[in-house]
Amino acid sequence: MILDTATATMILISVFVVLIFIRIPVAFALGLATVPVVLLELRLTPFIVLDRMFQSYNSFILLAVPFFLLAANLMNSGKVTDRLIELARVLTGWMPGGLGHVNVAVSMLFAGISGSSTADAAGIGKILIPAMQKEGYDTRFAVAITACSSVMGVIIPPSILMIVWGGVMQVSVGALFLGGAVPGLMIGLTLMATVFCFAKARNYPVTATPNLGEFLAAWKGAALALLTPIFVIGGIVGGIVTPTESAIIAAAYALILGMFVYRTVTVRDLGFILYDTARFAAISLFAIGTASAFGWLLSFYNAPRLIVGILTVWEFGPFGTAMVIAALFLLFGLFIDAIPTIIILGTVLMPVAQAGGVDPIAFAIIGIVSLAFGLVTPPYGLCLLISAAIGRLNVVQVLREVVIILAPMLVILVLMAAFPAIILWLPKLLMPGAF
Numbered sequence: 001m002i003l004d005t006a007t008a009t010m011i012l013i014s015v016f017v018v019l020i021f022i023r024i025p026v027a028f029a030l031g032l033a034t035v036p037v038v039l040l041e042l043r044l045t046p047f048i049v050l051d052r053m054f055q056s057y058n059s060f061i062l063l064a065v066p067f068f069l070l071a072a073n074l075m076n077s078g079k080v081t082d083r084l085i086e087l088a089r090v091l092t093g094w095m096p097g098g099l100g101h102v103n104v105a106v107s108m109l110f111a112g113i114s115g116s117s118t119a120d121a122a123g124i125g126k127i128l129i130p131a132m133q134k135e136g137y138d139t140r141f142a143v144a145i146t147a148c149s150s151v152m153g154v155i156i157p158p159s160i161l162m163i164v165w166g167g168v169m170q171v172s173v174g175a176l177f178l179g180g181a182v183p184g185l186m187i188g189l190t191l192m193a194t195v196f197c198f199a200k201a202r203n204y205p206v207t208a209t210p211n212l213g214e215f216l217a218a219w220k221g222a223a224l225a226l227l228t229p230i231f232v233i234g235g236i237v238g239g240i241v242t243p244t245e246s247a248i249i250a251a252a253y254a255l256i257l258g259m260f261v262y263r264t265v266t267v268r269d270l271g272f273i274l275y276d277t278a279r280f281a282a283i284s285l286f287a288i289g290t291a292s293a294f295g296w297l298l299s300f301y302n303a304p305r306l307i308v309g310i311l312t313v314w315e316f317g318p319f320g321t322a323m324v325i326a327a328l329f330l331l332f333g334l335f336i337d338a339i340p341t342i343i344i345l346g347t348v349l350m351p352v353a354q355a356g357g358v359d360p361i362a363f364a365i366i367g368i369v370s371l372a373f374g375l376v377t378p379p380y381g382l383c384l385l386i387s388a389a390i391g392r393l394n395v396v397q398v399l400r401e402v403v404i405i406l407a408p409m410l411v412i413l414v415l416m417a418a419f420p421a422i423i424l425w426l427p428k429l430l431m432p433g434a435f
Helices: 005-021 026-040 046-057 060-077 080-092 098-114 117-134 139-154 160-169 173-202 212-237 243-261 267-300 303-314 317-333 338-355 360-376 382-391 395-418 421-430
Strands: none
Touching: 005 026, 005 267, 005 303, 026 046, 026 267, 026 338, 046 267, 060 080, 060 098, 060 117, 060 160, 060 212, 060 243, 060 267, 080 098, 080 117, 080 212, 080 243, 098 117, 098 139, 098 173, 098 212, 117 139, 117 360, 117 382, 139 160, 139 173, 139 360, 139 382, 139 395, 160 173, 160 243, 160 267, 160 338, 160 360, 173 212, 173 360, 173 395, 173 421, 212 243, 267 303, 267 338, 303 338, 317 338, 317 360, 317 395, 338 360, 360 382, 360 395, 360 421, 382 395, 395 421
């Protein structure tokens, strides 16, 4: 049997949705969804699907994923998070809703080191959610602000999602890093404004203003950790190292800080850190393989061309196309992990973005920011699940606060779609050769 585009696409998506509905893990569901099509289609064999999976792993840039995960785990285990929290406290803790601002500020600082939102939510949440509860903050607010601020981990560079996007779409990772900087800063400031409004409405406490000695001590304690983004982003943008090499440098630097400078990581700790990193890296990379096979089948049946044709007829223009792209990524982010979504939806929508006049860098950042918001929206909402578990609450109990905090963040996403210069200004300034 030779399947047409509509039939093959319907089979792929229907089987995948059914598997997700019966709670099969996404990575396995993507691989299993290809089986019926391969069995029905005379032009395909199972070996072709396996070959596409292995080809997806044949990418030097994807080696950066486990090394950035290792760097984040080393930083968390090395008590670097504590030093960043102390720095955030002296910088922002004196404002109304002090610990809420600290929560946002430390997420911004940690995002520049880890590249992982889940590491951010777990590492910061374990410390700040109990601290906020002790200071009289509503647990629902503490959980919601921790979850929402953690999404900056994949928006503010370096970012694991940007590395995957650059490797899959053949886009400059350095330009993606620079493109995420301004939107990430805008989202951080928006979160701080939201915390201020909550603090005024609920009369949350203010931390005492730090003296000069505390201020200098906090900077001294965090200074070495804050060099990490300079090494990583500066090396890539300057053309000195590749993203993979920068990830190795970040992991090695985190190891040196933890074992020899701060002396908070022991050889015994290192075994668990390496195991934990390998486990999460295996999950991510397996998802990349199955998503690549799924996406290749969609391309084989010309599903992207069909979508481009439909959207071209409607003539949305750059802003309308960017909003459609954002909406689709937001929708997929509700149910599917970000990395498989990048490989499946990103490759399908790239021709749509090109036809609609959306710059590839702007397309990438809009997609990544949309997927980041999916980390705090049920039913997937991994960062929300982690934060709620730390606060010992059900996800449903914190949804109201999450919606209130997320609403102004969505306004930033609309502004990015309307004014792509927000994304493109810094890359064009520092990496004009990427355009």
